[in-house]
Amino acid sequence: MMDKQQMQEFIAKRVALELKDGALVNLGIGLPTLTANFVPEGRDVLFQSENGFIGLGPTPEEDQIDPCIANAGGLPVTILPGGSFFDSALSFGIIRGGHVDTTVLGALQVAENGDIASYMIPGKMVPGMGGAMDLLSGAKKVIVAMEHTNKGNPKLLKECTLPLTAVKAVDMIVTEMGVIEVTEVGFVLIEQNPAYTLDEIKAATGAELTISQALKQMA
């Protein structure tokens, strides 16, 4: 069994394989942020930070921190050579305008038609949507990176029960159990983590899960 950190790194590593050479990518806070650490060698992937730059680089050493350069989670980061700063209007023009190739986000629930709930639990947790609704409506490809269940309760469902962040927006889901594509016929498992049986994965999924004819092992 993987511990939480190993599980998150395993998911992030697999998501990173989806990031194409030359792509502009926006990563959500938390698990999705880890993806940047695993971009395959030789691929030139540009990361956007929606608070206003392209060329998001790694966390600086303590003595190299510039308080004016933080990521969308407010944490100190760096900007790489060839990067650019801009304001929020331009940043969301990039996002809504379809100029972001891939966005990687977390979720509370994803439905088999691609609906996603990720920004609030009424009466309990109401952080707000930040830039998530714009990213979901504008990015060319939406990947959800998350644990397959919430302490055993399925997060992949026939229909979301929580308020939606966007309708029919999700293209792919990467969890510790496998890689799932959201298609016209619902969830299709295209890769399986061999540490789990197909029955286990189906049992952890709250909707029909079609097994792809070309099912692969998740690396």
Next chain:
Amino acid sequence: MNKLISLEDAVNLVRDGDTIMIGGFLSVGTPDRLIDALIAKGTKNLTLICNDTGFIDRGVGKMVVAKMFKKILTSHIGTNKETGRQMLEGEIEVVLIPQGTLIEQIRAGGFGLGGVLTKTGLGTEVEKGKQIVDIDGEKHLLEKPLRANVALLFAEKADVRGNLTFHGATRNFNTHMGAAADISIVEVNEVVKIGEMCPDEVVVPGVFVTHIVDGGAL
């Protein structure tokens, strides 16, 4: 024309009950000295328009803790527990707005537009009570412009005419809020004379700035 004013004169331009816009993103690019002076003065019943509500001990979040707002329009309150508490206990009204929509509403307010049409928020709670407009067969939400009495902004450098330059990721909402407010006060780290700023480097022209507070001289 010299737009420089003192910190004291600046905060006196904000009145109880005003709608104010404050620049910054999770306290990066926030006019901290203006915020601290407003808290010290104790201005009340304000409506805030801001990307987020910062942290309890940093940026605009300190104003939330000081209970200066009756209403907040923002995209994110998750980093400030006090905002959530005041909202859930009915002390303040919070309107959550997608970030890209919020900046466009502000831009529309400053640039003479009657609103913006966006697909962001379709099919979600954001859609409630809003007009849906069909453009060539595709549904869009009509989002109306936002304006404020006063904008409190931050920039790295100003000349005395109010031309602004920025450093790092501090531009965020600071570049457009000035246009959407009757009074726009910019706190800067440095003020230079006319001619000392190259027109090529100006990000925001001084036309959107009514007052400058020289943070570097404080």
